[in-house]
Amino acid sequence: MICEMCGKQSEYTKTIFIEGTQLKVCKECSRFGESSDGKGGGKKSATGAAPSRAMVAERLQARERRMRTRDVYQEGEITAVDLVPEYARIIRDARMARNLKQEELAAKLNERVSIVAKLENGSIRPSDTLIKKLEKELGVKLTEKVSVVKTEGGHSAGKVLTLGDLIKKK
Ligand SMILES: [Zn+2]
Structure with a gap:
């Protein structure tokens, strides 16, 4: 499973709710949201402070950025x-x-x-x-x-567009 918040591969994932969005997250990220099992938020950190809304917002922004980055990579897999x-x-x-x-x-x-x-x-x-x-x-x-964009590794998991496909799109 991949944590939907930080993107890390994680054996353990937990479903949490953040701002009404359901996310499957890793152990580390689960403290940022409300648990779906009704036990409330994750354990409090050593400082005793629960994750603030600002921290949650920051995490979600990081997630957004990561999603956009992934889009760029998908574009990179297109071969003209x-x-x-x-x-x-x-x-x-x-x-x-x-x-x-x-x-x-x-x-x-x-x-x-x-x-x-x-x-x-x-x-x-x-x-x-x-x-x-x-x-x-x-x-x-x-x-x-x-x-279009150089990708690392060079392996293309996505569909490679042929010239024919590109013409059809016009
Ligand atoms: Zn995570």
């Missing part, structure tokens, strides 16, 4: 697919490696020669459709996965 910066060189190299003229590649792609020329000098960016055609015709990879 983006055109690689060196696409022009990759297209050119792949075309040359296949002994294709710009005209021939253009014909395969069903595009104008001027489009191929502009792609190869980097003056235009290929559309998503053209990226797919280029990748298929030339057997190259023109896209890379880009994390």
Whole structure:
């Protein structure tokens, strides 16, 4: 179980009520709220003072902040697919490696020669459709996965959005 207040992993959790909100908390945090078992608040601390409303409010604020931080991390798990910066060189190299003229590649792609020329000098960016055609015709990879926010570890537990998903959302 994870304490809903401090976020610590805890074997023991207790359901308490704080400001009308039900929370499952660890032993340490349980003193901040009213117990659901009717015995009142937790044990008084060594100083003899019960946790003040200010302390409770502070704890709840910390919890809020933590929740927001977690949201940021979830955003970080979203991987966007983006055109690689060196696409022009990759297209050119792949075309040359296949002994294709710009005209021939253009014909395969069903595009104008001027489009191929502009792609190869980097003056235009290929559309998503053209990226797919280029990748298929030339057997190259023109896209890379880009994390919106860097996450530690790099393991993504969440759903990874594909380019298709991103387009659908627009
Ligand atoms: Zn706790």
